[in-house]
Amino acid sequence: MNDLSFAPASASPSPVKANGAFFVETVTWVQHWTESLFSFRTTRDPGLRFSSGQFVMVGLVKEEDGKPLVRAYSIASPAWHEELEFYSIKVADGPLTSRLQKIKVGDEVLIGRKPTGTLVLDGLKPGKRLYMMGTGTGLAPWLSLVRDPEVYERFDEVIVTHTVREVADLNYRELLSGALAEDEILGELIGPKLRYYPTVTREAFQTQGRITDLIASGQLFRDLGVPPLDPATDRVMLCGGPSVLADLKQQLLDLGYEEGSIASPGDFVLERAFVET
Secondary structure (H helix, E strand, O other): OOOOOOOOOOOOOOOOOOEOOEEEEEEEEEEEOOOOEEEEEEEOOOOOOOOOOOEEEEEEEOOOOOOEEEEEEEOOOOOOOOEEEEEEEOOOOOOOHHHHOOOOOOOEEEEEOOOEOOOOHHHEOOOOEEEEEEEHHHHHHHHHHOOOHHHHHHOOEEEEEEEEOOHHHOOOHHHHHHHHHHOOOOHHHHOOOEEEEEEEOOOOOOOEOOHHHHHHHOHHHHHHOOOOOOOOOEEEEEEOOHHHHHHHHHHHHHOOOOEOOOOOOEOEEEEOOOOOO
């Protein structure tokens, strides 16, 4: 997070025009982590209200007809922040990300006016320990929630797991492994409660394997020094690829967990709202 390098210069996207469904915001920062992952921030309209963990539609206008081309992105910045941050994959032939990955500071993007999503605290029953389990860019909503003081007011311990293919994909590792705990404003609140558990599936690393396997074997809990998942005390949020989400959900159901929503809070919630194209 300390490396604030910007995207290389490229042709700017077409000018963006506002309409009833979108705000037009200006890009303020771009970080290319790898050849397949990048983050960016934009200005935030004062009228946009959201809860940490929600997603919003983000995009550009089509060059051929001027119509919006948008996808759902989890907001990676906390609800209190003056800017909006997003974490994205790059798809060479993706309708949106093939263009979005070329944005630079000063360019304009569309931001939907109606944030939504299930990865919010109000979808969970009270508990002692909160797990946020993400794969790939499914880390994004956790980046929002771990910077929200309300999370630490509700839970005694907050554990973020991030499973990726290669070590270079562990973006935001510095932030989660130490920088947040040292933050001059939030550090005192976050420091004693936040735990970060990165895992890698295709390279040698201190912790290797899919999060589902690490749960099944009990390694996750041994490494953290905590009891196995228990619906009486532990709450879980899930975000990531569809296959791992399905497996994680089944593991939780087998343990007696009940899926929650804002209308009916439960033991876990899940979301698939991150861009793939």
